[in-house]
Amino acid sequence: METTAAVLVGLVAALHAYILVLEMFLWEKKPGLELHGFDPALARATAPLAANQGLYNGFLAAGLVWGLVAADPTGFRAQVFFLGCVVVAGLYGAATANRRILFVQALPGALALAAVLLAHQ
Incomplete structure (x- = not known):
């Protein structure tokens, strides 16, 4: 179960790293425009907001990676905290x-959180 939990945490971290790239660097380009259906003018107007959101998603990814590489109990606690943040932000x-x-x-955040909690019973 620990391997499954680590893989799920890694996938959630990768998702948030991708969101960082999308919101900070690709918002006004084809991937960002297609995802949100914005026209170029709206994308340009909302780009600073998207970049801010992207930065926060990067912090989530960094915290999850920290949780994966840190020894327990710190790694476990970091994973629980940052996955909880992912779930709340998603809701x-x-x-x-x-x-x-x-x-x-x-x-995905909730599934990874459940796996982490089950792996550390």
Whole structure:
């Protein structure tokens, strides 16, 4: 179960690293425009907000990587904390912005969190 948990945490970290790149660097380019359906003017107007969101997603990814490489109990605690943040952010985003965030962010975070907790019983 520890291997499964580590893989899931790594996948969630990779997802958030990708979100960082998308929101900070690709927002006004084809991948960002296609994801949100924004026209170039709206993408340009919202780019600073997206970059800020991307930076926070990078912090989540960094915290999860830290949790993977740190020895326990620090690694375990970091994973639980940052996965909890991922789940809360996903729930909030689904409630306030786009329901698909529930499945793209909150669900993977919750599955990884459950695996981490089960692996450390």
